[in-house]
Amino acid sequence: MSGPTKPLYTVSGKSFTAVAISTAAKAGEWIQTRLGQFSKLEMKSSSRDLVTEVDKGAETMIRNLIRTHFPQHAFLGEEGVGGDEEDLLTPERAEQAEYVWIVDPVDGTTNFVHGLPFFSVSIALAHRGEVIVGVVYDPVRDELFVAEKGKGAYVRGKRARVSEEATLADSLLATGFPADTDRNLPINLLGIRHLATRSRNIRTIGSAALHLAYVSAGRLSGFWELGLNAWDVAAGALLVQEAGGRVTDTAGRPYRLTTRHIAASNGAIHDELVSELRAANATGYEPPSGGQ
Template sequence: MIDLESVCRQTQKIAIEVGSFIKEQQNKINANVIQNKGTHDFVTYVDKTSEAKIIEALKPLIPEAGFIAEEGTETTTGEKYNWIIDPLDGTTNYIHGFSPFAVSIALKKDDKIVLGLVYEISLNECFYSWDGAPAYLNNKVISVSEANTLETSLIGTGFPYHNFEQLDNYMELLKYLCINSQGVRRPGSAATDLAYVACGRFDAFYEYGLQSWDVAAGAFLVQQAGGKVCDFLGESDYIFGQEIIASNSLNFNEIKNCVQKFMLK
């Protein structure tokens, strides 16, 4: 039987070590080392090297585990366990010298996430949890906020950068939230946004066009910290379904209904 706490502690060390490498390389980033994977979708040697470092360090922890990783460094699929990795969530922020940007690592057992970690590099903040444990930030237990209405909630989101089919609906929702909440923020790293919901800095978060490595760890942290997560339909396909709503349990229904009103037209 795998000791998830021990694996999580070792994963922390890996993420922090790789985070140091990412930070050290930041002043070396220029136009010559930036590649375009698609519309507004960038990658650098730092992303690729960091992913390789993470994968090689994780392999001994659970030898039978496979990997779902953004840069495709390793594509082996595990029968029971699979790591879901974003080596550098917020690459656009990173190449512009803007924060936040983060390492995101989750462990999936069968169809369930059992470990999640988000290391926000600029502030040296490591958010983590494992199945059966609370959520932590740098060894302190964290929990979602107690905002109980949309009116008292600060909302996090992300702007679409390649799928613009729902942009008009998204902008209508954004306008509504600007008027009817305490404000909307767009930091540029979905993994960090979800970690901020987990620790109560954001009262809710929503976004579409996301991948599994963007949300797997952060969504798990929200749940471990007492929050709720769903897709835009209110169901559980938020890891691979490319859309997510996350909030505390008090404002969840109001936030969900609000997103659905505009995004499910």
């Protein structure tokens, strides 16, 4: 684990990125030891939206480790555990905060529950609504993706670059199956049906953070999904941008912490991807594209 814990960068004289790397590595190592050993499974919004004591324990661990270094910083976490009301924010409030850590302790909980080894720890730091540090760590493969605003993206310590596909027809895309089965899932399925015949192929591995990390590393040409949250995508969005790609909402508008419907790509295929989602009525916005 020496690679992920090695401090790589500093921001404004503070080792924000080093803390994010070390914290993700420690949490990921603990999460992996719990694979197949969790004792309590709960459902949140639906039977597709799961949480275990491992998710909650990992978020508490991450929060405590970060607060050791930055006690005044706020948090936005999927499970919302281990904090006072005033420093656990909503995405809307997070956009106004000076510094807020955005955490998904186990992105891919359903995979984790079933023993499928595709899940990740996602940690981002935003400054007044702009993501400045992003770390996605895959503990199973000991694979670390790191990005810092203006300093590029890295995977396993080497510079990450998005793929070079110039058309959707040559592209390998990824998406997911939203937990919201009443609205977002049917709409996302429209996009899958439409894009399956207009791209090289489509993959889904059950972790938005890993999908975005793979776009940044050039393994996927693009990714879209509806109904995501800041903790699912904040770190990955910075990875894609710093690797030379593009991230917007599915209507093509700039990414924000409040964005729920995400489109990310190598940049070259982005306009075509968004256009085809619009043609399939699969953006998640009422036509013409409405607000978030």
